[in-house]
Amino acid sequence: MKQIYVIGIGAGDPGQLTLQAVEALGRTEVFFLLDKGEEKADLAGLRELILRRHATGPHRVVTARDPDRDRAAPSAAYAPAVDDWRRRRADVYERLIAEELPDGGHGAFLVWGDPALYDSTLGILGEVHARGTEDFAWSVVPGVSSVSSLAAKHRVGLNQVGRPVQITTGRRLADQGLPDGVDDVVVMLDARQAFGAFTGQGLHIYWGAYLGTPDEILLAGPLDDALAGRIRAVRAEARARKGWIMDTYLLRRTDEG
Template identity: 45%
Template sequence: MQQLFLIGIGTGNPDHVTGEARRVMADADLILIPRKGADKADLADLRRQIVHAVLGPDAPVVEFDLPRRDASGDYLTGVDAWHDAIARAWVDAAGQAQRVALLIWGDPSLYDSSLRIAARLDPAPTIRVVPGITAVQALTAAHAIPVNEIGAPFVVTTGRRLRDEGWPPGVDTAVVMLDGQCSFQSLSEPERYDIWWGAYVGMAEQILDRGPLPEAAARIVATRARARADHGWIMDIYLLRRR
């Protein structure tokens, strides 16, 4: 592997694929598509659909099984070993291909580890990053809201940190990703917050909800559970704003 293309493809809508992304996909000798198990088969299907929409049915695609993370021990130690395993899986799947592409949900720079995994490859290929539309952008566009107040900062964080550490200091707006436990339920004084939530944002299956947190929380939890049961997987994100 001499070149590795990390291509942001947005949140699952083929219209999110930029002109630059389309050109770089066409330049690749091989496009790798990870399989994450039967419960997330739709994610591989979406990548296939995007490749076919851009390059046609004869696109050079190779699929591989994504290694699973051992969650039994220390979190960072488990992630480190997992990333090593993924790097080896990339090399094995790429074979003799020189220019290899990976399609990254959203953008490779935001809560995605592809760049950190790519840094483990030896010998190191030349890496080209193609930016994509993030779930943050897709969420705020869907709700037609700005991400920040006038001149004010905001934080992008995870559900785990919101649960463990509470509201981030120094901001009145937080965008929360990677939250499988609806951690907005852990906030004290929920009446101080408004929430804008979305699942499958940008996709045909998109679901949105919004409102004062005490009114919307239970509704979102129930909607999320139904959607996950219906699809077998869910990707969601939300913005919280403190009054």
């Protein structure tokens, strides 16, 4: 039977690899990488650095083009757009496993951050397995998420004493607002920069982009119009310079706020 590893490789710092991840990298014979285009070539370079350091056994790297995805779809069309993209990505995964991994071989998908948090790899592998065209088993190696890295960089906890924390998306925050009864909200995938709608409401923001990389940017403070504007400007400049951006932030309501 074929064996697939889904390996969390951290938020951007090669030093965030766990010992379990290093062991799995050393056992892998075929690495499946999805090409996201020239704009994110530096991310591909980081993966290559990780493989040079830790893929110690004989191995091959197989690259396939990641299917395009409609990220600008309105909320009503968002779920169907994601379903279509996942189906097309499952077709790619199915072909890679069938054509590139021999029976009894060990293959791996490298996942930014942690595979359990806002990543499609586990669900797509489950879909491929359910099709029944390929007989394989898969196991998951957890990684350091951008959420954990954000909290560490700002030297804060994700929750306050005895209070809950919620992780959500920028799209959901923009559409539904802050969740009731939650004082700490981690926001990911926020192309809309939804934080701007919550200035002057007694919130503190801890924001970070390119976490764990040489391009890392950190900003924090009471969420007023001035700081929201600064984050927007810094974010726009960074995105224009690099062609892409990955950022996340924590919104915190405190008794003093």
